[in-house]
Amino acid sequence: GAGVSQSPSNKVTEKGKDVELRCDPISGHTALYWYRQSLGQGLEFLIYFQGNSAPDKSGLPSDRFSAERTGGSVSTLTIQRTQQEDSAVYLCASSLTGQANNEQYFGPGTRLTVT
């Protein structure tokens, strides 16, 4: 079946602009995760959704970052007033449930470049 998809695959934006990144999880997966990966670094956890709810938003780097999930499916990560330090690959993952022993399936990521 279809895996996790993300769009766009690449995004170049000017500093100060807003961007929206989209994630389509695997159908039926209730848990959805957003991560950020800077060049050559590990993954930084941003936010988790169980259904449409995000129990903890403390992983978001600043108040310029927000995320939502609708219909228990598609999620959007929005970055307002982008800065150069926001340049990274943004990865989305989904799992059947939010239990720790559930495998996370990752999308290909969105490479964001802020000029």
Place this chain on the structure above:
Amino acid sequence: LAKTTQPISMDSYEGQEVNITCSHNNIATNDYITWYQQFPSQGPRFIIQGYKTKVTNEVASLFIPADRKSSTLSLPRVSLSDTAVYYCLVVYTGGFKTIFGAGTRLFVKA
């Protein structure tokens, strides 16, 4: 949340067995140990998960000692295509926050 420590990089040759050890000294009772593999320009991919003792699948084995303060991912007979970054995670069953460390960059040479 349990912090993990693993080697930054390792080199190996084709056909050898590779063992990558991860330390997680403050692992909690309900935590699971999970390993992911990441190739360049791709998202991570689940390899194996365990709670205690030994787990084996078609890709790898995971050895966890009784105190669970460390774990070892074993890759039998690696090939060039196993060159990747390997992440060790400790995931809390009662939570959701997933912490990926810096990972171990494995280079497999011919």
